[in-house]
Amino acid sequence: MTTIRPTTIDAGTVLAADPDWWRQAAVYQVYPRSFADANGDGIGDLRGITARIPYLVELGVDAVWLSPFYPSALADGGYDVDDYRDVDPKLGTLADFDEMIAALHGAGIRLIADIVPNHSSDRHEWFREALASPPGSAARDRYIFRDGEGPDRSEPPSDWESIFGGSAWQPVGDGQFYLHLFAPEQPDLNWANRQVRDDFLATIRFWSDRGVDGFRVDVAHALAKDLTYPLRSHAELEQTRLAGDGSHPLWDREELDEIYAEWRAVFDEYDPPRTAVAEAWVAPTRRHRYAAPTSLGQAFNFDLLRANFDAAEFHEIVDRNMAFAAETGSSNTWVFSNHDVIRHATRYGLPDDDTAGYDIGKQWLFSGGVSPAVDAARGLRRARAATLFLLGLPGSAYLYQGEELGLPEVADIPDTARQDPSFFRNAGVEIGRDGCRVPLPWAADAPSYGFGPTDAAHLPQPEWFAQYAVDLQAADPNSTLTMYRRALALRHELQGPENLAWIALDHPDLLAYQRPGGWTILTNFGDAPVPLPSAFADREQVLSSGPIDDAALLPAETTIWYR
Ligand code: NOJ
Ligand code: CA
Numbered sequence: 001m002t003t004i005r006p007t008t009i010d011a012g013t014v015l016a017a018d019p020d021w022w023r024q025a026a027v028y029q030v031y032p033r034s035f036a037d038a039n040g041d042g043i044g045d046l047r048g049i050t051a052r053i054p055y056l057v058e059l060g061v062d063a064v065w066l067s068p069f070y071p072s073a074l075a076d077g078g079y080d081v082d083d084y085r086d087v088d089p090k091l092g093t094l095a096d097f098d099e100m101i102a103a104l105h106g107a108g109i110r111l112i113a114d115i116v117p118n119h120s121s122d123r124h125e126w127f128r129e130a131l132a133s134p135p136g137s138a139a140r141d142r143y144i145f146r147d148g149e150g151p152d153r154s155e156p157p158s159d160w161e162s163i164f165g166g167s168a169w170q171p172v173g174d175g176q177f178y179l180h181l182f183a184p185e186q187p188d189l190n191w192a193n194r195q196v197r198d199d200f201l202a203t204i205r206f207w208s209d210r211g212v213d214g215f216r217v218d219v220a221h222a223l224a225k226d227l228t229y230p231l232r233s234h235a236e237l238e239q240t241r242l243a244g245d246g247s248h249p250l251w252d253r254e255e256l257d258e259i260y261a262e263w264r265a266v267f268d269e270y271d272p273p274r275t276a277v278a279e280a281w282v283a284p285t286r287r288h289r290y291a292a293p294t295s296l297g298q299a300f301n302f303d304l305l306r307a308n309f310d311a312a313e314f315h316e317i318v319d320r321n322m323a324f325a326a327e328t329g330s331s332n333t334w335v336f337s338n339h340d341v342i343r344h345a346t347r348y349g350l351p352d353d354d355t356a357g358y359d360i361g362k363q364w365l366f367s368g369g370v371s372p373a374v375d376a377a378r379g380l381r382r383a384r385a386a387t388l389f390l391l392g393l394p395g396s397a398y399l400y401q402g403e404e405l406g407l408p409e410v411a412d413i414p415d416t417a418r419q420d421p422s423f424f425r426n427a428g429v430e431i432g433r434d435g436c437r438v439p440l441p442w443a444a445d446a447p448s449y450g451f452g453p454t455d456a457a458h459l460p461q462p463e464w465f466a467q468y469a470v471d472l473q474a475a476d477p478n479s480t481l482t483m484y485r486r487a488l489a490l491r492h493e494l495q496g497p498e499n500l501a502w503i504a505l506d507h508p509d510l511l512a513y514q515r516p517g518g519w520t521i522l523t524n525f526g527d528a529p530v531p532l533p534s535a536f537a538d539r540e541q542v543l544s545s546g547p548i549d550d551a552a553l554l555p556a557e558t559t560i561w562y563r
Contacts, residue, residue, distance in 0.1 A: 512533075
């Protein structure tokens with residue numbers, strides 16, 4: 001093993017006005033209510049984050065992406081925003097925010113704020129005003145109100161379904177309905193309305209002026225809508241969505257280009273320009289509009305997250321995305337886990353044909369009782385191998401809090417403790433996303449496993465959380481945390497030009513690629529050891545995702561970094 005670079009960072013140098021800082025950044029997603037609780041009320045908060053900045057520095061991340069921290073009734077984990085230009089009092093104050101961002105910057109870490117433009121919450125002052133105003137009023141035009149159908153206008157305007165289940169239309173009692181693609185507490189904004197557009201430009205400036213370095217744009221592909229009558233049926237829309245040709249009235253429409261061009265103009269008022277990454281669940285071939293430099297500049301690629309743990313699938317996905325980055329001028333984005341999907345340490349332990357079981361629709365697979373018997377050891381082994389494969393790739397890596405601990409999904413949350421609207425609106429079908437949002441274990445032997453100073457945790461932490469605690473892992477040279485720290489420290493050395501060269505290997509389970517500076521990353525995706533290819537026999541092994549007992553063999557489901 002070689003020495004790892006010290007983690008002390010000269011903030012002045014790191015945060016110099018480098019307009020390309022985002023291209024190969026390791027970005028760590030903080031889901032604020034579940035990260036660290038400073039005041040002991042069971043809800044993670046901004047001061048908790050500030051207190052844990054030394055941890056982030058030691059982990060070696062370049063930026064934090066902060067999930068919504070705005071005032072919210074938490075109908076959807078904060079993605080129901082009451083006020084876009086304030087901090088949720090449950091999480092702190094604007095002064096706490098300023099302190100947090102100053103401390104992050106002082107530690108050499110950038111901040112990406114989550115912005116939620118498709119819908120506000122139903123408690124937003126605009127929505128209250130809309131409800132208090134008559135049909136056809138200017139206040140209603142900021143949202144999407146339509147007359148009901150039927151003789152007494154009691155039927156919804158169409159049979160559209162919300163993403164979380166149930167009708168996408170909510171009646172307001174005067175013959176009109178409003179559209180909500182997500183929960184009823186999340187009314188969709190009308191992006192054809194100039195005030196809506198201007199208000200978001202003001203929000204972007206508000207946070208950029210406070211030092212926010214970039215934005216993660218929630219459901220970026222939903223803002224523009226065509227509600228010309230007659231509205232098409234749900235079945236017809238499904239056909240169009242599957243066709244993915246841009247003709248869907250709700251998703252991925254051309255008018256988005258104009259909206260994001262306005263955002264880009266604001267981003268470019270700053271030095272360095274503010275960045276943005278689109279959350280857009282569109283076909284890979286349709287990601288260009290968001291990743292273009294005239295638009296948001298980067299778009300999440302969820303391809304690896306959706307793939308099976310399989311050499312051929314990973315190979316194809318990397319090639320496709322390398323080509324995509326070259327076409328758009330953007331950089332790659334790699335991600336295995338976030339607050340919406342089953343943690344990858346668990347996903348990779350599902351029976352073989354289900355390792356692509358990423359989505360909330362499949363979460364019943366491992367819920368108590370119906371479980372297909374998750375193989376936790378295998379899940380972790382594969383997750384570690386996949387992570388080292390990912391961290392060597394050119395482009396940015398998006399990591400989700402807790403994955404550096406190899407944390408599994410929590411399946412055993414009692415129904416009474418659940419919070420996710422996808423659980424309540426799909427009773428008995430989906431267990432929702434709470435299992436990846438359980439407050440982190442920091443200390444094995446402390447109240448709330450060190451999440452806060454008291455026992456309180458807004459989602460129950462299982463007893464087995466102790467064994468994943470940060471304090472245990474920090475002291476263990478073989479822990480997942482130690483592996484992440486080493487990989488992130490070394491990663492800077494292989495971030496030259498954003499290219500890679502595959503090394504031809506005559507085995508279907510092996511993939512190897514070369515990066516700048518002579519770095520080579522080799523993965524065995526198979527479930528059996530493979531004789532080490534001769535090309536690697538004399539290479540220096542710097543890091544591996546699992547134990548190497550026999551130098552002549554590459555163990556099953558293992559990645560090695562060579563220099
Ligand atoms: C995507 C977010 O990641 C998810 O958590 C949220 O429920 C929806 N957008 C709606 O805002
Ligand atoms: Ca708190």
